[in-house]
Amino acid sequence: MLEIDASGRLRHLIGLEHLPRERILALLDRADALRAASRDGTRPLDTLRGRTVVNLFFEPSTRTRTSFDLAAQRLGAHVVNFDIASSSTVKGESLLDTVHTLEAMRCDAFVVRHKESGTPEYIARHLRSNAAVLNAGDGNRAHPTQGLLDALTLRRHAGDPASLCVTICGDIRHSRVARSDVHAFAALGVREIRLCAPPELAPAPSEFPQCRLFDDFDAAIAGADVVVMLRLQKERMQAAAIPSEAEYFARYGLSAERLRRAQPQCVVMHPGPINRGVEIASDVADGERSLILEQVANGVFVRMAVLAELLGVDARSA
Amino acid sequence: MLEIDASGRLRHLIGLEHLPRERILALLDRADALRAASRDGTRPLDTLRGRTVVNLFFEPSTRTRTSFDLAAQRLGAHVVNFDIASSSTVKGESLLDTVHTLEAMRCDAFVVRHKESGTPEYIARHLRSNAAVLNAGDGNRAHPTQGLLDALTLRRHAGDPASLCVTICGDIRHSRVARSDVHAFAALGVREIRLCAPPELAPAPSEFPQCRLFDDFDAAIAGADVVVMLRLQKERMQAAAIPSEAEYFARYGLSAERLRRAQPQCVVMHPGPINRGVEIASDVADGERSLILEQVANGVFVRMAVLAELLGVDARSA
Amino acid sequence: MLEIDASGRLRHLIGLEHLPRERILALLDRADALRAASRDGTRPLDTLRGRTVVNLFFEPSTRTRTSFDLAAQRLGAHVVNFDIASSSTVKGESLLDTVHTLEAMRCDAFVVRHKESGTPEYIARHLRSNAAVLNAGDGNRAHPTQGLLDALTLRRHAGDPASLCVTICGDIRHSRVARSDVHAFAALGVREIRLCAPPELAPAPSEFPQCRLFDDFDAAIAGADVVVMLRLQKERMQAAAIPSEAEYFARYGLSAERLRRAQPQCVVMHPGPINRGVEIASDVADGERSLILEQVANGVFVRMAVLAELLGVDARSA
Numbered sequence: 001m002l003e004i005d006a007s008g009r010l011r012h013l014i015g016l017e018h019l020p021r022e023r024i025l026a027l028l029d030r031a032d033a034l035r036a037a038s039r040d041g042t043r044p045l046d047t048l049r050g051r052t053v054v055n056l057f058f059e060p061s062t063r064t065r066t067s068f069d070l071a072a073q074r075l076g077a078h079v080v081n082f083d084i085a086s087s088s089t090v091k092g093e094s095l096l097d098t099v100h101t102l103e104a105m106r107c108d109a110f111v112v113r114h115k116e117s118g119t120p121e122y123i124a125r126h127l128r129s130n131a132a133v134l135n136a137g138d139g140n141r142a143h144p145t146q147g148l149l150d151a152l153t154l155r156r157h158a159g160d161p162a163s164l165c166v167t168i169c170g171d172i173r174h175s176r177v178a179r180s181d182v183h184a185f186a187a188l189g190v191r192e193i194r195l196c197a198p199p200e201l202a203p204a205p206s207e208f209p210q211c212r213l214f215d216d217f218d219a220a221i222a223g224a225d226v227v228v229m230l231r232l233q234k235e236r237m238q239a240a241a242i243p244s245e246a247e248y249f250a251r252y253g254l255s256a257e258r259l260r261r262a263q264p265q266c267v268v269m270h271p272g273p274i275n276r277g278v279e280i281a282s283d284v285a286d287g288e289r290s291l292i293l294e295q296v297a298n299g300v301f302v303r304m305a306v307l308a309e310l311l312g313v314d315a316r317s318a
Numbered sequence: 319m320l321e322i323d324a325s326g327r328l329r330h331l332i333g334l335e336h337l338p339r340e341r342i343l344a345l346l347d348r349a350d351a352l353r354a355a356s357r358d359g360t361r362p363l364d365t366l367r368g369r370t371v372v373n374l375f376f377e378p379s380t381r382t383r384t385s386f387d388l389a390a391q392r393l394g395a396h397v398v399n400f401d402i403a404s405s406s407t408v409k410g411e412s413l414l415d416t417v418h419t420l421e422a423m424r425c426d427a428f429v430v431r432h433k434e435s436g437t438p439e440y441i442a443r444h445l446r447s448n449a450a451v452l453n454a455g456d457g458n459r460a461h462p463t464q465g466l467l468d469a470l471t472l473r474r475h476a477g478d479p480a481s482l483c484v485t486i487c488g489d490i491r492h493s494r495v496a497r498s499d500v501h502a503f504a505a506l507g508v509r510e511i512r513l514c515a516p517p518e519l520a521p522a523p524s525e526f527p528q529c530r531l532f533d534d535f536d537a538a539i540a541g542a543d544v545v546v547m548l549r550l551q552k553e554r555m556q557a558a559a560i561p562s563e564a565e566y567f568a569r570y571g572l573s574a575e576r577l578r579r580a581q582p583q584c585v586v587m588h589p590g591p592i593n594r595g596v597e598i599a600s601d602v603a604d605g606e607r608s609l610i611l612e613q614v615a616n617g618v619f620v621r622m623a624v625l626a627e628l629l630g631v632d633a634r635s636a
Numbered sequence: 637m638l639e640i641d642a643s644g645r646l647r648h649l650i651g652l653e654h655l656p657r658e659r660i661l662a663l664l665d666r667a668d669a670l671r672a673a674s675r676d677g678t679r680p681l682d683t684l685r686g687r688t689v690v691n692l693f694f695e696p697s698t699r700t701r702t703s704f705d706l707a708a709q710r711l712g713a714h715v716v717n718f719d720i721a722s723s724s725t726v727k728g729e730s731l732l733d734t735v736h737t738l739e740a741m742r743c744d745a746f747v748v749r750h751k752e753s754g755t756p757e758y759i760a761r762h763l764r765s766n767a768a769v770l771n772a773g774d775g776n777r778a779h780p781t782q783g784l785l786d787a788l789t790l791r792r793h794a795g796d797p798a799s800l801c802v803t804i805c806g807d808i809r810h811s812r813v814a815r816s817d818v819h820a821f822a823a824l825g826v827r828e829i830r831l832c833a834p835p836e837l838a839p840a841p842s843e844f845p846q847c848r849l850f851d852d853f854d855a856a857i858a859g860a861d862v863v864v865m866l867r868l869q870k871e872r873m874q875a876a877a878i879p880s881e882a883e884y885f886a887r888y889g890l891s892a893e894r895l896r897r898a899q900p901q902c903v904v905m906h907p908g909p910i911n912r913g914v915e916i917a918s919d920v921a922d923g924e925r926s927l928i929l930e931q932v933a934n935g936v937f938v939r940m941a942v943l944a945e946l947l948g949v950d951a952r953s954a
Contacts (some may be wrong), residue, residue, distance in 0.1 A: 043423040044368045044396075050680045052706060063419050066398055070370060070423055072398045078680075078709045080702055093698065093909035101699050101908065103930035105706055106677040128929070272413060293446070296422035359742040362686045381737050384716055388688060388741055391714045591733060611764070611864075614740035 010309050012124045012133040015142035017185035024159045024187040028152045030305035031298065033065050037072040041074060041300055051108040051311050055081045056099075057136070058114045063272055063296060064136050064145075068111045071303035077311075080107070086254065095119070103129040108311050112221075117141035132310035134303075136251035140174045144217050146271050147180030149302040150228065153295045158226050158267050161188040161192055167220050167254060167262075170230025170279055171240075177230060181237040182208060196220035198252060217252050223260040228269045229254050232279045245278045255281045258288070267291050320442055321447040328627050330442045330451040333460035334501035342505040346470045349621035350615065356392060359618055365396035369426045369629050373399045374417075375454070376432040381590055382454050382463075382615060386429045389621035395629075398425070413437070414444050419449040426629050428452065435459035435494075450619075450628035458492045464589050465498030467620040468546065469506050471613045476585050478543050479506040485538045485580075487570060488548025488597055489558075490515040495548060495589045500526060516536035516558040516570060535570050546587045547572050550597045563596045573599045577607070585609050638760055648760045648769040651778035652819035660823040663790050664788045665932065666738070666941035674710060677936060683750065684713035687744045687947050691717045692735075694750045695774070699908055699932060700742035700772050700781075704747045707939035713947075716743070731755070732762050739765040744947050753812075766947035770939075776810045781942060782907055783816030786864065787824050787937040789927050793861050794903050797824040802896075803856050805888060806831040806866025806915055807876075813866060813907045818844060832856035834876040834888060853888050859900040864905045868915045871949050881914045891917045893923070902929050 003012045003019065016024060038045055053072040057065050065081070065194045080102075081245065099110065109132045112120045117139030124133040135141040158164055166185055170193050172178045185193055195203065196214040205213060214220035221227060232248060242248045249255075268280075269291045276282045285292060321330045321337065334342060356363055365555045371390040376385050383399070390397045398420075430438045435457030442451040450595045455461040476482055484503055490513045503511055513521065514532040522631065523531060532538035539545060550566060560566045567573075577584065586598075586608045594600045603610060639648045639655065640727055652660060670812065674681055689708040693701050701717070708715045711897040716738075747767045748756045753775030759895065760769040773779040794800055808814045808831045821829055841849060850856035857863060868884060878884045885891070895902065902917075904926045912918045921928060 042368050050678050050710075062400075063423075065422065066400075067423060069398060070396065070425075078706065080705060082698075083700075094912070097909060098698060099930050100929060101360060104929040105703060105936050106933070107698075107706075172945065223381040272419065276412070293418060296419050297424070300423050360686050380718075381741075384718075384738065384739060387716060388714065388743075392686075586918060590737060594730070610738040611736060614737050615742070618741050 002121065011269065012120075012131065012132075013120045013144050013306050013310065014124060014135050016144045016147050016180055016187070017142075017187045019183075019187075021187040023193060024184060026292070027148055027305050027309060028155060028303070030299040030309060031148075031152055032227040034308065035237050035301045036259065037222055038074060038304070041070075044076060045075055047073040047308050047312050048072065048074035050078075052078045052106060053066060053109045053111065053307065053311075054102055054107045055079065056084075056110050057082065058084050058111045058119075059137070060111075061113060061136070063299070067296070068134075068136060068303050071300050071307055073197060074300070075304055075307060077108075077307070078168070081123055095123070096202040099126070103127065104130050107131060109307060111136050113137045115139055125241045134306060134310065137176055139176065141176050141179065143180045144269075145299065145302055145306060146177050147184035148306070149295055149299040150177075150181050150269060150271070151184035151303065152298045153227060153291050154190075155188060155299070156183065157291055159292060161185070161190045163193040164190050164225045165194065166190050166226040166228065167194040167196060167224040168230065169196040169217055169220060169254070171201040171203045171232060171236050172203045172230070174236060175230050178228075181228060182264060186210060193222050194224070196252070198242065200240040218258065218261060222261050223268055225269050226269065227254060227259070227262060229280045231271065231273065232275055234275075245275075249278055249281075253277070253279055254284050255280065256283055256287070259284060269295055272296065278291060320439065325571060325608070329448075330438075331462050331624050331628065332439045332442060332451065332453050334462045334465050334505070335460075337457055337501075337505075339505040342466070342469070344503060345466055345620070345623050345627060346473060348627060349466070349470055349619040352622045353570040353619045355621070359388075359392060361393060362392055363403060365626050365630050366390065366393040367394075370396045370398065370424060371429065371625065372420055372425045372429050373397065374402075374430045375400065376402050376430075376437075376603055377455070379431060379454070381617070382431065385614070385617045386452075386621050389426040389625055390449075392618070393622055393625060395426075395625070413475050417441050417444070421445065421449055425449060427625060429454050431455045433457055452624060452628065455515045456492055457494065459494050459497065461494040461498045463617065463620055463624060464495050465502035466624070467613055467617040468495075468499050468589070468619055469502035469589060470616045471587060471609050472503065472508075472544060473506060474616070475609055475612060479483040479503075479508045482508050483510040483512065483541060483544045484508050484544040484546065485514060485542040486546040486548065486570070487511040487514040489536060489550060490548070491552050492523045492551070492554060493518045493548050494593065496546075499546060499634055500529060504528060512538050514570070516560065532621070536576065536579060539576060540579050544585055544587065545572060545577070545580060547592075547598045548594055549589065549591065552593075565592075567596055567599075570605055571595070571597055571599065572602050574601055574605070577602060587613055590614065603622075647766075648756075649780050649942050650757045650760060650769065650771050650945065652780045652783050652816055652823070652886055655819075657822075657823040660784065660787070663784055663898065663938070663941050663945060664943060665789060667784070667937040670774065670940045670944065671937045674940070677706075677710060680710055680712060682712035683944050683948050684708065684711040686714075688714045688716065688742060689745045689747065689943065689947075690738055691744045692720075692746050693713065693718065694720050694755075695773070697749060697773070698772050699935070700749065703866055703932070703935045703941050704770075704772060707936050707943055708745075710936070711943060713744075713943070725775060731759070735759050735762070736764055739763065739767055741788055743767060743900060745943060747772050749757050749773045759921075770942060770946065773812055775812065775817065779812040779816045779907075781935065782813050782940055783820035784942070785931055785938040786813075786905060786907070787820035787904060788827075788934045788938055789931045791822065791824060793927055793930060797821070797826045800826050800861045801828040801830065801859060802826050802862040803830040803832060803860040804864040804866065805832040805853055805856060805890070807837040807868060807872050808839045808866070809837045810869070810872060811866050814864075817864060818847060822846060830856050830860070832888070834878065837872060838875040854894065854897060857894060858897050860902055862903055863890060863895070863898060863907065866914045867907065867909065867944045868911055870911075873918075881911075885914055885917075889913070889915055889917065890920050892919055892923070896922060905931055908932065
């Protein structure tokens with residue numbers, strides 16, 4: 001198996017679908033432990049002293065790249081941020097030649113974001129060293145650290161998973177976040193997962209056998225304990241035959257009024273960046289039920305946990 | 319008050335106009351102390367160990383961004399340089415959502431440069447953590463670390479402020495440097511501040527009641543002890559009805575000949591980057607009266623002082 | 637002499653042509669020593685603690701910039717990566733004003749890549765501090781750390797230099813790599829150096845009196861112990877009157893078949909990034925005779941050695 005080696009060690013984080021439940025929970029526990037050890041991120045650690053982490057981002061990203069950058073710095077690693085536009089890829093060097101070159105320079109981890117699904121796995125399959133690949137989002141396929149941080153946020157702020165009903169709403173078909181969330185929430189043992197999308201943006205029914213599918217958001221949110229709203233890529237609206245952002249918001253946006261159909265304690269999540277007034281109302285995004293900034297905070301600890309697991313002394317050497 | 323909290327601690331550095339004179343002098347003293355403690359910048363300190371400084375530059379800048387970057391690194395902080403062009407702002411995330419996201423990641427300071435006046439203050443008013451905002455230049459309004467470093471340079475190299483006459487020449491109307499310099503020089507107790515600009519680029523007379531306004535540079539420089547030349551934004555020349563760079567230089571440029579109208583020991587300052595042959599002659603910029611590179615050197619220590627004051631253990635905790 | 641001061645210390649690395657043989661060998665020895673001391677690059681050193689290295693790249697580069705970045709970080713230096721496109725050079729600041737500004741901020745080393753030959757030397761001649769300039773590739777002229785790393789690779793993997801025949805093939809006329817390699821290989825005492833190029837891309841015969849010139853690759857490679865293939869700049873093909881990449885490969889590309897004309901143990905080098913199927917066949921580039929990734933690995937140690945030599949305590953102070 002690509003992600004776990006013969007001795008049972010985690011080698012890469014490509015997706016969550018192949019990770020046993022216990023391993024996902026252990027990563028969340030490690031994130032909590034790193035939160036404590038780093039005093040909420042204010043005390044630098046030297047877990048990864050001497051290691052080198054490369055951020056290989058082929059798509060722009062504020063939060064994910066910075067989150068990985070800080071996670072690696074706070075663990076004492078050297079960080080190289082690869083600006084793809086200014087790199088030799090402009091000279092036509094192939095992706096794998098770039099990776100092999102960085103491996104030869106003793107880079108220990110590649111944090112990869114790419115618009116093509118499967119790129120991180122492709123890189124992992126062609127490595128020549130024992131470097132680790134961390135998927136930071138590939139196409140529609142997976143965004144595993146987002147899944148983990150959402151699960152961590154849910155575990156910390158939404159009570160016993162076994163009693164929870166979670167509704168994920170938006171462009172499920174094209175969402176790597178939804179895919180990783182479903183795996184992570186299932187690992188937590190969430191009672192019910194509902195997926196809601198406009199019909200044109202719904203997933204193939206066979207893809208999520210463990211979830212209930214909706215196209216009516218009012219029905220999907222009824223009684224939910226957690227709502228995860230997805231970012232609407234504006235170019236998808238046309239595909240969904242939705243004439244305007246206002247129309248999308250009316251049908252699939254999370255307003256305070258609609259939120260009242262959920263459980264009274266229902267919390268709200270969103271991977272960000274948010275489109276205010278498109279998939280979520282500003283008063284909900286900024287309201288007291290919103291966990292959006294908790295997700296961001298948890299993201300750094302989850303990424304520290306994954307880096308430490310993949311590169312740390314305990315996980316690699318000895 | 320936004321910049322100083324109830325207990326009297328400095329929370330942000332937005333401008334110099336609200337800072338009491340003693341506090342400005344204390345920052346200059348701290349810059350001198352950090353120069354000594356860091357052995358002129360060659361000995362790294364750990365004053366900000368575990369802290370995270372974000373450079374949020376929405377305008378390009380060589381010297382200011384690098385100066386803050388080095389100041390933070392030399393104090394032991396983690397630094398994140400935000401490349402705005404490649405960040406999620408391209409996905410339309412709002413400025414405040416970006417800031418709140420970075421706060422959630424436990425960033426302790428935002429160094430902000432923006433072409434819109436008031437952006438750093440706007441950010442500071444909407445923070446959700448106890449992070450600090452450092453204005454690195456906003457529109458025409460303020461560039462407080464430039465004011466401080468110019469004051470430090472003047473204090474170190476131009477003798478007793480109470481006896482000095484300082485002439486600032488250029489596009490005063492649109493200059494954030496001039497505004498911050500006037501506040502900083504006034505705090506030092508400079509005897510006389512003269513502002514000289516082409517009529518179309520002169521400030522409103524009411525804005526600088528403590529300064530003498532000139533539009534004839536020969537008159538403004540007569541007997542001066544310090545001359546501060548401002549960079550001419552080329553697009554302003556047309557507004558000033560000045561037909562060419564040569565014409566601007568003839569009327570408002572600092573030549574060696576014109577400098578002879580000042581005091582014999584008169585020193586020359588410029589915030590950089592300089593336009594050689596436009597607002598300043600090369601032989602003056604590179605001459606022995608020029609303090610331009612001293613300003614650059616002092617800039618790093620001033621920024622270390624401001625960061626240490628805003629984020630340091632003494633200023634924040636306990 | 638620009639590169640070596642009166643006391644015999646190495647001040648800059650501009651090219652290899654002025655460096656005595658013993659000094660080149662000493663740099664290679666120091667690279668080997670740093671490999672050991674850093675445990676193959678995994679143990680961070682503090683040789684350059686408190687020093688600041690600036691990467692001033694006016695041309696895009698994956699491997700060289702990252703290699704210098706990692707070399708400096710692994711020696712404990714502060715690193716500033718100058719993104720030229722986003723810097724004040726867009727405001728028209730001159731190259732020397734940028735350099736003098738960075739010197740005033742106490743930057744200790746400038747790693748310079750520029751498309752104009754002579755830029756690093758020009759900078760070194762106009763410094764105002766005792767900073768060091770490291771040429772990271774200037775025009776057609778020199779790429780001295782590439783020469784050193786190729787020599788180190790050859791010394792480690794190709795046996796006794798005095799018995800070796802080395803063939804360098806490609807656009808010799810415009811190649812800074814070829815120029816630096818010839819100097820470095822000569823310093824090692826390589827028995828024979830052959831240069832092979834299409835007639836239109838051949839060097840002036842007077843430039844390399846110590847080399848044998850070829851335009852027939854089959855002849856040039858016959859009996860060689862080492863083949864160094866150069867990257868073909870696609871825009872040169874027209875100048876060489878070569879109608880296609882396939883045609884170039886047929887005449888000057890390194891195929892497995894052609895490699896059989898060399899010695900049985902012949903090793904293959906290339907500075908990268910490679911054009912697969914243009915100057916080198918994929919099976920050769922990825923084959924067991926290829927030292928391409930060894931070159932990359934050695935590059936980090938060579939750059940550590942040069943930085944340590946130029947900036948280290950032993951070389952500068954006391």
